[in-house]
Amino acid sequence: MDAGQAPDARAEPDARSGCQRDQDCTGGDVCAPGGVCVAPSCNDGAQNGAETGVDCGGGTCPACADGVGCTVPGDCESGVCTGQVCQIPRCGDGVVNGDDECDDGNPSNADECTVDCVATTCDDRTQNGDEIDVDCGGRCGPGSCDLGQVCGGNTDCASDICVEGRCIGSSGESCLAILQAGLAIGDGVYSIDPDGAGGADPLQVFCNMTDFNGGWTACTEFVNTAVEDVNNNDWFDACVDFTMAPWSGTDIMVELRDEGGAIVYSGAGTRARDWTQNQLTSTGNASVQYDLNQHTPVPLSNGDKLIIPSKSGNSGGCHGALGNGYGVLVYPGSATSPQQTELLVLPYRFQVNVTGPRDLGQGNVQWFETTEISFDGTNDWNTCGFPPAFFGTFRFYVR
Incomplete structure (x- = not known):
């Protein structure tokens, strides 16, 4: 173009200036405020390029x-895009x-x-993930399963003993022997072999290794629910046998746990005489009417006293209903009658001669299935009234 000649009005505008829209720019540039073509950026105050919002998204700008x-x-x-x-x-x-x-x-x-x-973790008190029991096995590692928990093999158990899919404790003559050998790892199921190798098969029993210096072997477990749970007169036989066995001494203990496993009552004592099925704490004829005066109670560590009517007792009626077959009664040391009962463990039905529900003595009102274990933490209820139902587990121990 000759000097002084006017520019051609049809000439293309500068690609870096004079834009009105992105299409006026080339090379991927965009039209910025002020009509200048610039490369798009994530801080130009406009939604442009691949951005899904102003200066965000599109894979190159912040989310x-x-x-x-x-x-x-x-x-x-x-990280969630729904409906764009x-x-x-x-x-x-x-x-x-x-x-x-x-x-x-x-x-x-x-x-x-x-x-x-x-x-989830291995201490959240819940079975989750690949755990085989609550906070046990799988990702929780070897030796993470406590006594009584499910196991797939010995290595799952803290005791390194898995029997029939459950962790049990080390074997010994008794729970006390296991404790004294330094093999106790807390309360739970252990294997005991009172007569040693080659005799009778070992037994699996619950051992209390902590209370009253530990070493207690459970001889019976009575679980009370809303229905009739015990209808036999043999439920206490093992306790008579265990307490008179050569491997056992004269110590006894009672323990009551709620449905969550917490101990709500316990007491230990020492029996002063030998026991037989028909002569435990009673001193009179095994079949006579129940009466505190016919028993030699076992004093307990908490000040209470314990009596156990015999297996053959067949008394009926109010207090007498307590003496029909085995029963465990705990009452305050100062009491002279069952009117201040602390704890009662007794099958719902009479166990000797008759099989009907026990009488309460209140207008022929019957005993209740729910009161096979009676306890409320007080000591002022009367067995001739309406004993308080307790749902949980009673254990009787020897040592």
Whole structure:
């Protein structure tokens, strides 16, 4: 073009200036405010390029906030893109966001992540993940299963002994022998072999290794529920046999646990005489009417006293109903009658001569299935009234 000649009005505009829209620019540039073509950026105050929101998303800019447009989960801070809009983080959306420790997007507490998006652990008191029992086995590692818990092999157990799918403690003549040998690892099921190798098969028993210096061997376990749980007159036989066995001494203990396994009552004492099935704490004829004066009670460590009517007692009626077959009665040391009962363990039905429900003595009202264990933490209820039902487990121990 000659000097002084006017420019051609049809000439193409400068690609870096004079734009009105992105299409006026080339090379991927965009039209910025002021009509200048520039390379798009994540801080130019406009939604451009591949961005799904203003200066966010698109794979090159930071993720977008909740409520901003998106095409894929990666466009969003929450990691959740639904309906092309970034969603607010929430537990259960399948993405670890917000306050989540984990989020597997399912309503189960039995896996590695709870419904509250908290990661399960080996001390959360719940069986989850690959655990084979509560906080036991699997990812919790070898030796993580306590006595009585499910096991798949010896290595699962803290005791290194798995028998028929349950962890048990070391074997010995008695629970006391196991304790004295330094092999006790807490309360639970152990194997005892009173007559040694080559005799009768070992027994699996519950051992209390902690209370009253430990070493207690359970001879009976009575679990009370809302239905009739015991209808036999043999339930205390093993306790008579155990307490008179060569491996046992004269110490006895009673223990009551609630349905959660917590001990709510316990007391230990020493029997002053030999026991037989028909002569335990009673001093009179085994079949006579129940009466505190016909018993030599066992004083307990907590100040209470314990009596056990014989297996052959056949008395009926109010207090006499306590003497029909085996029963365990604990009462305060100052009491002179059952009107201040502390703890009663007694089958629902008479066990000798008659088989009907026991009489309470209140207008021929019968005993109740729920009161086979009677306890409320007080000592002022009367067995001729309405004993308080207790749901839990009673154990009688010898040592």
